[in-house]
Amino acid sequence: MQADVKKQMLSLLNFRLLALLLPALALSILAGMVMYALGYFSMVYGEVVLxxxxxxxxxxxxxxxxxxxxxxxxxxxxLLVFLSPVLIVLWELRKKQNPPSDASSLTSHPSSSTAAETRL
Incomplete structure (x- = not known):
């Protein structure tokens, strides 16, 4: 479960996002340097704030x-903690309602024995 969380966390910090962010940041720094060289100090401040x-x-x-x-x-x-007791109780009730009957196993054996007797 922790491996799944790690995979999801790594997918959030995807390299595509970083690939979009780094060029934009580099372009912004370059534009700031050009504006500073031209004397637009307030524009440089606005660019940094942006x-x-x-x-x-x-x-x-x-x-x-x-x-x-x-x-x-x-x-x-x-949800798992609160619903698991209910599911366990329902499962136990289902097991009690449908017990494995020995009658079904007894009916299958005589038919096979009678089939064997008819062959003889």
């Missing part, structure tokens, strides 16, 4: 996905 906000929202999205997965695991565990 990059930080994007990273914050990306981190919040990943954290929300992790929380949703963990919440699903907890809810499934609680």
């Amino acid at each position: 990059v930080l906000k994007i990273l914050m929202h990306l981190l919040l999205a990943v954290w929300s996905a992790v929380k949703a997965i963990l919440l699903g695991i907890v809810v499934f565990g609680l």
Whole structure:
């Protein structure tokens, strides 16, 4: 079960997401350096704030996905804990209602013995 959780966590931090984020971050830093060289200090500040906000929202999205997965695991565990006694009782009742009868095994043996007698 932990291996499945690890696989899901790794799929959340997919390399495709990183492949989209790194070029955007590099382009943003390059644009900031160009604007700083041209003398647009306030634009550089705005660009840095924008990059930080994007990273914050990306981190919040990943954290929300992790929380949703963990919440699903907890809810499934609680359902299993609360429903397993009911399922066990129903299973026991079903076993009591359908006991293995020896009469069915007795009826099969005489028919086979009578078939053997008719052959002789």
